[in-house]
Each structure stands twice: as C-alpha cells, then as structure tokens.
Amino acid sequence: MQHLNVIKIGNEILRGRAILAPMSGVTDHVFRRIARRFGASLVVSEMVASDDFVRGSEESRLRAEGNGIDQHVVQIAGCEPHWMGEAARLAEATGASVIDINMGCPAKRVTGGYAGSALMRDLDHAERLFEATIGAVSIPVTVKMRLGWDERSINAPELARRAEAQGVKLITVHGRTRCQFYKGQADWGAIRAVKESVSVPVIANGDCHSLADAQAMLTSSNADGVMIGRSALGRAWLVGQIARGLESGEAISEPKADIRLEAAIEHYEGLLSAMGIETGIRHARKHIAAYADDALSLSEEDHSQWRQEIVTSNSPTRVIQLLKLLYQNHPTRSAA
Numbered sequence: 001m002q003h004l005n006v007i008k009i010g011n012e013i014l015r016g017r018a019i020l021a022p023m024s025g026v027t028d029h030v031f032r033r034i035a036r037r038f039g040a041s042l043v044v045s046e047m048v049a050s051d052d053f054v055r056g057s058e059e060s061r062l063r064a065e066g067n068g069i070d071q072h073v074v075q076i077a078g079c080e081p082h083w084m085g086e087a088a089r090l091a092e093a094t095g096a097s098v099i100d101i102n103m104g105c106p107a108k109r110v111t112g113g114y115a116g117s118a119l120m121r122d123l124d125h126a127e128r129l130f131e132a133t134i135g136a137v138s139i140p141v142t143v144k145m146r147l148g149w150d151e152r153s154i155n156a157p158e159l160a161r162r163a164e165a166q167g168v169k170l171i172t173v174h175g176r177t178r179c180q181f182y183k184g185q186a187d188w189g190a191i192r193a194v195k196e197s198v199s200v201p202v203i204a205n206g207d208c209h210s211l212a213d214a215q216a217m218l219t220s221s222n223a224d225g226v227m228i229g230r231s232a233l234g235r236a237w238l239v240g241q242i243a244r245g246l247e248s249g250e251a252i253s254e255p256k257a258d259i260r261l262e263a264a265i266e267h268y269e270g271l272l273s274a275m276g277i278e279t280g281i282r283h284a285r286k287h288i289a290a291y292a293d294d295a296l297s298l299s300e301e302d303h304s305q306w307r308q309e310i311v312t313s314n315s316p317t318r319v320i321q322l323l324k325l326l327y328q329n330h331p332t333r334s335a336a
Contacts, residue, residue, distance in 0.1 A: 007225050018239050019226070022045060022144070026046070030274065040239035044075050045073060048060050072097050079113060084132050100172075103116065103146075118178075120159060145171070147191075149179065191220075208227070215246070234292075271284045310323065
C-alpha cells in the first residue's frame, strides 16, 4: 500500500507530513501555537484525562486549550466509555477540530488505571471506547498506539483494523512496545504491518530527530507521515522544518538566532500569562533549559553558568535577560 501524498483526517486536510506529538507536561498550548506558526503540519494537545476534563479540572482545561491554533487536536485518555464520550463532546464544544484517543502512553500512573497502552491488552474494551468517542462527536477521531504491550503481544495491526472498522480516521504508531517505555531504538519497520492492515492514514512515531530520520522512517514504515516528540523540546521550529524538508526533499536551514530568541521569549511569557507567575515559572523550566541548550549549541564559548542560573531563577526579567545573552550574536546552525 502506497503512502498518501495528501493526508486527510476525515474532512480535515493536513498541510504537510510532520506532526508535533502530544507530550504530557510539554506540549502546552503556547508551544503548540508557536510550532504551528513555524509550519508543523498538525499539533496535538497534552493528554487530557477524560473524567477530570468533564468534571471541570482547571489543569485539564489548560491542557485542552487551543486558543490561536487552527486544526486544534485534543488528545483524551481514559478507560470508561461514558467519560470518553463526554470528554470528546466537551472538546468539540470548546473548539476542537479532531479528537485523538490515547492508547499508547506507557506511564504507570496511566496504565495502572487501565488507560493508555494498557488498552492494548484488551482490544474488545478498546473497541468500546472507539464506539463511545466516535458516537459522541461529529468531528474526526484518531488514535495513537504502540506496537503492543510487550514483544510477545505485537497487536497494533489488529487494534488498527478494529479502530478503522469503528470509524477512526487516522492511526499513529510509536515503534516501541509499552514495556520498552523509551528504551532502545524505535522499530520503524514494524509500523509497516499496521500500514498494510488499514486504508486510513498511518503516522510513524519514535526517535525522529531530523529530516534524515523522517525520510528513513517513511521508507522503513511506508507510513504517510511522521510524528516528532522529544526532539522538538527547545526547538519549536523543528517540526515545521522537517515538514518543509519532506515536501522539498532538501534540508531546510534553521531559523536565525534572533527568531529563535523571539520564540523562546514568547513561549516563556505565554506560560506565565496562562498559568500565573509562580506556576508558570515552574512549568517553563524544562522548556527554558532546552532553549538554553539550543542557544549554547550555537556558541563556541562556554556559558554553562548561565544555563544553571536560567533554570533556577525565579525572576522572569532575569530569565529573559539571560536568554538574550545566550542567543546574542550567534550564527545560524546548519540545516537539520
């Protein structure tokens, strides 16, 4: 089965073949908005617990926020059909264009509640969640899964077939089992069996760090597109860069240092505005550390002491001052 030149999710048409992955605690709506502006083909929210979302949790509301994002995708997780359906309905009512079902998260706090990748151990129950979610909304529903629970139960092709039969419009597969967590190397070739099992678009995920990786993933998996996760931390432009590279077939230069600085400051200030100063500072630290690492990689000088200060500082003014110092007068890095 050949990959699709244009990826469609129901009536939604994607602009390219590189998607920003849903990452809990990472892909906040400010990050997604910036990544989308840099050309990411699609961006997906952090995982939203279905029952908490419906009950009005402020944290869940923030995770599902899509202000300023067109083609807004909300990923929901849970194990109860009622809550999944209600969460999907609420997400649609608050502006979602697409609902994604999480059947891939390996975290123990998620699988312990029989959600995330634990659903790959009970495909009949997974089907009930597809039915409840799809039946609750008029917008397209997608699913993200792993290869299986462990190496003895590689059942992603079977789950994908059941998902398509229920009406799921796109399937993303992380090329590891749940028991691998993030260890070893993602098996892109194993995703090909899923692609051969269904007619809806299939997206390959796991260990995509560059355009070369994305091209190799597509060749190995025959998937229609790629999903980029951890490599985009501190590099909100990366997914769009890879999307353009896949379109043109040529490596795309990274943004200049001043553009990267603007993105880092926008992200930081956006988080403080959305979450409040105290919570925003804590949430932003992983992002600021990653932006600092990006800036340091441009320099031939050792400014590692600034990195330590920027990660621990409780002063937004000082953090922004340090970001400016780190990115100042650095050349553009070579193409990815």
